[in-house]
Amino acid sequence: MIMTKPLSYTPINLGRRIIWSSFALLLLFAPLLFSSGASLSLLSQMGTLMIFALSFNMLLGQGGMLSFGHAVYSGLGAFIGIHTMNLVSAGTLSIPISLVPLVGGCAGMFFGVLFGYVTTKKSGTTFSMITLGMVELVFACSLMFPGFFGGEGGISTNRVIGKPILGISFGPQIEVYYLIAIWLFISAVGMYAFTQTPLGRLINAVRDNPERVEFIGYNTQWVRYLTLILSAFFAGISGALSAINFEIVSAENVSAIRSGGVLLFTFIGGIGFFFGPMIGAILGVLLTVILSDLTKAWQLYLGIFFILVVMYAPGGIASILMMNLRVLKFGLYKKIWPSMWKLILACAVLALGAVISIEMLYQISLEGAGAADMQLFGVAFAPAKPSAWIVPLMLMLVGGLSFLRLRPSFARDWGEANTDIQEQLRRSQA
Amino acid sequence: MTVFSLELKDVRKSFGQSEIIRGSNLQVPKGERFAIIGPNGAGKSTLFNLISGRFPISSGAILLNGEDISRLRPFEINRRGLSRSFQITNIFHRLSVYENLRCAVLWSLGYKYSFWQRLNGLKDAHERVEAVLEQIGLKNRREIGAGLLTYAEQRALEIGVTIAGGADVILLDEPTAGMSRSESDAAVELIRKVTVGKTLLMVEHDMSVVFGLADKIAVVVYGEVIACDTPINIRNNQKVKDAYLGGHAPVEVAA
Amino acid sequence: SDTIKIAYIDPLSGPFAPVGQNILNSFQYVAEKANAEAWAGGHKIEVVGFDNKGSPQESLTVLKTIIDKGFRYITQGNGSGVGLALLDAVNKHNERNPGKEILYLNHAAVDPDMTNSKCSFWHFRFDSNSDMKMEALTSFMAKDLAIKKVYIIGQNYSFGHQVTRAAKEYLGRKRPDIQIVGDDLHPIGQVKDFSPYVAKIKASGADTVITGNWGADLALLIKSAKDADLKANFYTYYAGTTGVPTAMGAAGIDRVKQVSYWHPNNESFSGKEIVEGFKAKYKDDYYSMATYTVIASLSKAVKESKSIEPLKVALTMEGMTVKSLNGDDVLRKSDHQIQQPLYISTWVKTNGKDVKYDQENTGLGWQTNQKIEAFVASQPSSCQMKRPN
Amino acid sequence: MSGFFEIKDLHAYYGKSHVLHGVDLRVDRGEIVSLLGRNGVGRSTTIKAAMGQVDAQGSILFKGEQLIGLKAFQIAHKGLGYVPENRDIFPSLSVEQNLLLGQKSGKPAAGKPRWSLDDMYRMFPRLKERQHTAAGVLSGGEQQMLTLCRTLMGDPDLVMIDEPTEGLAPKIVDLVAEYLKELRNRGISVLLVEQKLAIALEISQRVYVMGHGCIVFEGSPQDLRGNQRIRQEWLEV
Amino acid sequence: MEFTLITLLNGVSYGLLLFMLSSGLTLIFSMMGVLNFAHASFYMLGAYFAYTISSKLGFWPAFFLAPLLVGLLGALVERYGLRSVHKHGHIPELLFTFGLSYVIVELVQLIWGRSTVPYAIPAMLDGPLFTLYTTTFPIYRGFMMLVALLMLLSIYLLLTRTRIGLVIQAALTHPEMVEALGHNVPRVFMLVFGGGCALAGLAGVVGGNAFITEPGMAATLGSIIFVVVVVGGMGSLAGAFIASILIGVAQTFAVAIDYSLMSALAIAGIKVTANTPAYALLSLSVSQVAPILPYLLLVLILIFRPRGLLGTREG
C-alpha cells in the first residue's frame, strides 16, 4: 500500500517555497519601490492590517465565525503594547522594542482566553451578536477607565527608547517598516501553518458541519475556543505593531467600527483564499487613506465599491484573480479577451463619467453655487456652468449603454471558458 | 454476568409533554449485528440520539461496555468507542473526501486539538484514511469535495466517516435510504465488511437489508422494545406483523 | 515668492464633518483675502483640507502623509483629544527630523494642558483656552445674585473634564455660596434623548446650567430642556457652532449664553465684510474667527522674519502682536497662548441695531452682555518651554 | 381528450450538463401514472422542470396552457402540485403551519377546496398528534407524510410525487398506496416517481420507464411485467 | 416622586422610540435574516424626506408620504440589489447594506448639505400635553408614543392575520419549495423589506423633529437597535417591544442614579480612597455605566437565554 502512495499526497512543497520566498523578497524590496516617507508609512499600515485581517480570517474563512468584535483583541494588544513601551521608557521594565509585538500577542491571547470562553459558547448569529455586545462593552469601558485607555485622546508613547541596538533606534519609519515586515512574515507563515494542522482542519470541519464534529470525538466549543485564542494572539501582534507604528493607541482601536472595517476588507479581499485578506488589507489602506486624501467623495466611492464587489464578485478580489489566473493557465484567454477588453473599456468610460460628475457635484455642494473651476485628471472643469456637464453625462451614457450591450457576450464567453475548464478538470480526474 | 457492548436500562425520554421513549430495554452483546425496526415515529432515531448523546435522557441508564454513558456529551461518548451515522447525510460538504476521513481519524489517533503538528506529517492518519478509502470504494474520488459526490457516494462516505475512527460500536441510521436496489446491495456488502468484529446497531425500513444483515432484530413500537429476537422468529411474530410488517416480510432471507 | 501650504487636519466626514467643513471654508476664504491683499508680502497662502475622521490615530497618518507632501504648517482644532495627539507627534517629528520641523497652529482645541503642562515650542494656540473662558464666564456669573444652584453637564472627554473642573474651582473661589447641585459627564455624540439628564437637572433644583457641549450634544440638551420646561439659564461655550443655532431655535432665547473670543454682533461689527462675503459665497455663517488670526499671524511672522521656515517663523511669532478682528492680540511668549478679549453674549432675536447678524437664518443672533479685555481674561501658565537652540 | 398534462420533447440542463434529451409523456385526468427508472436517469429532473425549477426547453402543456417559462408559483396556481423527494419541510414551523403554507396565497379558486386540515389529520392521525410540534423534529416517516399532505392542501388537480414511500415503514407504504388510489377517486391525477416497483405496478394505470434522459418504455403495468428485457436493462430487477 | 414618575415616563417614551426604530429591523433582520446595517440610514431618509415634504405641503402629508417613499426606495433596493446578493449568504448581504449606508449618507449630504436642517415640530403638536407637578410633558412625546403603539398593532395584525410571516420563515430554509406551493417568494421579500424600510422611514418622520435632522443621525443609532432585536428574540415582535421598553426604562433610570460601588461600601462602613485597588471600578457611578447597559444585557441574554426574551429560535 505504501507503494501505491498517490502523487497528490506529497504536498507540492516546491511551489509553496517559491511563493513564500517571493513574498519575503517582496517585503524586503518594497521600500525600494515606494521609498517616500508616506508610502513607507502606508506599507507599514498595510503590514499590520494584513496580520489583523489574516487573523480575522482564521475565524471567518476557516471557522465560519462572523465576529463583529475582533478589534477587541488587536486593540487590547495595542494598549498593553503601548503601556509596555511606556514602562520600558520609564525604566520599570526592560524589553527591546522588537519584542513588544510578542507582548501584544500574549495580551491578545490572554483576552482571547477571557472573552473567548463566553463568545465561543455559541456559533452562528448568536456568536456574532455576542461579539457585537462584547466590543461595545469594551469600547464603552474605554471611556470609563481613562487610566488604562487614556480616554478619548488615547495613550501615546515614544518608540525611541534607550540606546539604539545595532544602530537601530526605531525612530526612522524604515526601521519600523522592517520590524513590521518581519513580524508579518512570521505571522503569515504561522497562520498558514495553522491551516495545515489538525486543529486548523477541524475548524474547517466545524465551519461546515458543527454537529457532526461532535460525533467524531471533538468538542466544537473547544475547537472554536482554541482557534479564537490563537487568532487573538495574532490580532494582538498586529495591535502592538500598530502601537509602535503610530505611537498612539486610542479607544477606536477597540471599537465596533474597527472590527467592522476588518470584516469588510477581509471579505473584499476574499475569505476563501489564504492570501485574500492580504489583498483586502492593501485595498483597505489604499481606499481609506489614499482615497480620502484624493477626494472628498471618498465615502461615496467606498460605498459604491463595496456594493459592486458584493454584487458582482462575492468571492472577493482574490476569487476574481484566481479565476482569471485559471483561465490564463488553461490558455483560454484568447477566447475571452476580445469581449473582455471591450467591456473593461466600457466600464472605464462609465466610471470616468461618473467620477467627473460626482466630483463636480461635490464641488458645488461644498463650495456653493459660485464653485470654482477644478482640475480633474489634468483637465479643467467648471461645475458651475451647465455646459461642463455635457462631457461627463455623455461619457456615462456611452459607457453605460455599451456596458449593457457588451455584457451578455462577455458573460457567455466567460461562462464557456469556465465550463471548458471544468470539463478538462473532470476529464483529468476521471 | 456478561458485559454487553451496549445496554439500555429502562430508558425514557420526553419532549415537553409527550413521552417518546417509554422504558426501552435492550442488550447488545459484543460483536453482534442488531437491526432496529419499527413504525414511523416509533422512536428509533430518537433512541440513537439518546445513545450517542445528542439528547440527554429523561431517566434510565445507557451502558457502553458496562460503563454508564447516559450523562455524557456526544464527543465523550465517541471517545469511548461508539460512533454513529445519520439518517440524513451529515458530512463536511466543503472538505474533500480525503479530508472528511482524516478529520474523523484524528482524535482516535491521539492528535486531539494539536496545532503544533503538521497534518501532512501524520503517517498513521494517512494510512488509516487510505485504508478506509479502499473499503468504501471512494479511492479515486479522494480529492473531490464531499458536497459534489453523488447521493450513493455520500452515503458511503457517511459510513466511512462513522467507522474511520475505529469505534467498536457502530450505529447506522437508515444507511440505505434512497438507494436503488443494486446500490443498497453494495451498501450491505460494505457494511458487512466494515463491521467485522464490531458491534452494529442499525435502523432500516428495507426488509431485505434487515433480514440480510442482522443477527438479531429489535422491534420498537411507541417507544418500547416489544420484541428482540432472531430474524426468523421476528418474521413469524404476530405482534410484529400487526404493528409493522403488514404483508411485507421478505420470503427469502439473506439471499 | 513661495506658496505657504497649511494642512488643515480636521474631520471632513462623519458626525463632526459640518463643523470641520465650515472652518475649512473659513480658512480658505480668509486665505483668499490674504493673498489678494498680499498680507504675507509676495508669498501666497494656501489651506488644504485633510480628513482625520475625528480620530487621533487617523490624524497621525494624515500627518505623515502631509509631511511627505512637503507641508510644514498644520492647523487643527476640532477636538482636544486629537490636538494632544498631534502636539505629541509634531514634537517627536521635529526632534527626529531637525531642519524639517513642522509648526502646529491650533485654532480651537482648548484643553488648557496644551499651553501648560504639555506646552511646546512648536504649537501656538489662537483660541482662548477653556480655563480663560471659564474665568470670564464665572466672573460674569458671580455678579448675578439670582444664581444659587448650578448644574454642570459635559461630554466625557478631556475638554469636558476640564470644563467641569474649572467651573467647580472658579465658582468655589468667586461665589462660595453657590451650590453645585450636580455634575454629569455623558458619552460624546451618542446620547439621543437628553430628557433623563434634564429630569435630573430639574430634580436638583438648579437655576443655571454650565456646559461645554457642542454639536448635536448641545442642541439636543437645549431641546429637551425646553420640552420639560426647565427654567434654567445655560452658560455655554459653543452654542454658535454649525447646527446648534438651528436646533436651538427660539427655545434658546434669553436662556442661552455663550462665551467666545468674537461674534459678528461685536461692538463695532468688526469683520462684517467677511461675514457677509462668506455668507454670499457659502450660504453659511462665518463664526470661527481664529481662522483670521491664524492667517494674519502667519503672514505677519513670515513678512517680519523674511522666511517661510517654521523655526524662524515660530521664533518671530513668539510674543508678537497681531491685529485681528477682536483687536490687537498677543501671542504670549511663555506658553504660546494667544491673549485676546472675550465676549459674553446672549441668544436673542435680531433687531437690526446691536443684533444685526443672525445665525443659520434663524432670525436669532448673539447680543453682547459684556466684553472682557484681554488682560482681564489672561491666565497664568505653568509652561516650562523647551526652545530649540 | 387532447392532453390534460402533456410533456413533449423536453430538454433540461443543469448549467451546461444536458440531463433530459427529449422526454415525452402524458397524464390524463384521473389517472395514476408512474415514472420508473434507475437512480440518476432524470426522473426528478422531469418533475422539477414541470414545476419550473430547472432550465428547460420543449413543451409542457397543462390544461392546454404552456408551463415553460412560468415561475414555480404561477405553475402551482395553475393546479399542479409537487411533492419533492428530499421532503423540504419547513423545520422551524409547526406541523400545522406547514400544512397551512400548503394553501395557496391569493383568493381561493371557485368552489370549495377538496381538502381540509381535518382530512389530512384523518388520513395520518400521527400528524394530528404532532400538530403543534416543530416539523424539524419529526421522524423521517412523519416528515414524508407531512410533505404529501402539505401539497394536497393546495388543492392541486395533478400531483407529482417523488418517491413518497422512501423511509416509510412497510405498513405505511401500503397506506400510502391506498391514499393515492383515494386521490384518483377524488378526480386528482398523479404522476408518481417510485423506486418500489411492486407498488407502482399495483396502483398505476400506465407506466413509463426512463433511461438516460429519455423515455424507453411506455405501457400498462401488465406490459411491463411481461417485458423482461426492459426490466432487466432499465430497472435492474 | 415627581422625579421618579417623570423618569419612568421618559424611559417608556424613549423605549417606545427604540421600538419604532427597531420594529422595521425586527421584520427585516429576524424574519428575513438580513442584517440590515442601512436600517438607520432609512430612518434618516425618512426624516429628510419629511423635512422637504413638510416644508412644501405641511406635516401631515409628509407623515404619510415620506414613509411611503422610503418604503418604495427600500423595495427598489431589495429588487435590484439585495435580491441578487441574497443567494450568497448573510455576510454579502450585510456588506451590501453597509455599503449602502455609506452611499445614503453621502447622497443626503449632497442633496441637503452637511449641516442640520430646520425640520421643526408642527405647531399643532407643539407645546405641553400635561404638567406633572412642575414638569411639562410635551404633546409631541405623547404623539410619538401613540405612533409607536399603532405601529405595534398594525404589524401584529399583519403578521397574525396573513401568512406573510410563515412564508418568509419557510422561505429562509427552502425558498424553492415555498414557491412550488404557490407563493411568490421574491415579491414577499420585496414587500417585507420595503415595509421594514417604510417603518424606519416613519420613525424618521417622527424622530427627526423630536431630535435633530442631520447627516450624523444615522451613525449615532449604531448597534443599539440590533441589541433590541436580539434581546427581544429573533422573530418576535412582542419581544422587541418588551426589550425596547426594558432598555429604555433601565437606561433612563441608570442615568438618574449617582451611586457607585464606592458609595455602597461607604454605607457598609468601608472607606475607599483613590489608593484602594480597583478604585476606578469602585468609583464608577451607575449613571456613568448607563451607556453599556444595553450591551451588558445583550451579552447576558445571549449567554443564558440565546433565544432572547420571547424568541422562538436561535440565530
Ligand SMILES: Nc1ncnc2c1ncn2[C@@H]1O[C@H](COP(=O)(O)OP(=O)(O)OP(=O)(O)O)[C@@H](O)[C@H]1O
Ligand atoms: N426534539 C424533539 N421534540 C419533540 N418531539 C420529537 C423530538 N425529536 C423527535 N420527536 C418525536 O419523537 C417521535 C420519534 O421520532 P424518531 O425520529 O425517533 O422516529 P423513528 O422511529 O426514527 O421514525 P422513522 O422511521 O420515521 O424515522 C416522533 O414522533 C417525533 O416527532
Ligand SMILES: Nc1ncnc2c1ncn2[C@@H]1O[C@H](COP(=O)(O)OP(=O)(O)OP(=O)(O)O)[C@@H](O)[C@H]1O
Ligand atoms: N443540481 C444539479 N446539478 C448538476 N447535476 C445534477 C443536479 N441535480 C441532478 N443532477 C444530475 O442530473 C441527473 C438526473 O438527476 P435526477 O435527480 O433527475 O435523477 P433521478 O432519476 O431522480 O434519480 P434519483 O433516484 O437519484 O432521484 C443525474 O445524473 C444527476 O447527477
Ligand SMILES: CC(C)C[C@H](N)C(=O)O
Ligand atoms: C471645535 C471645538 C468644539 C473643539 C473643542 N473646543 C475641544 O477642544 O475639544
Ligand SMILES: [Mg+2]
Ligand atoms: Mg428515523
Ligand SMILES: [Mg+2]
Ligand atoms: Mg430523484
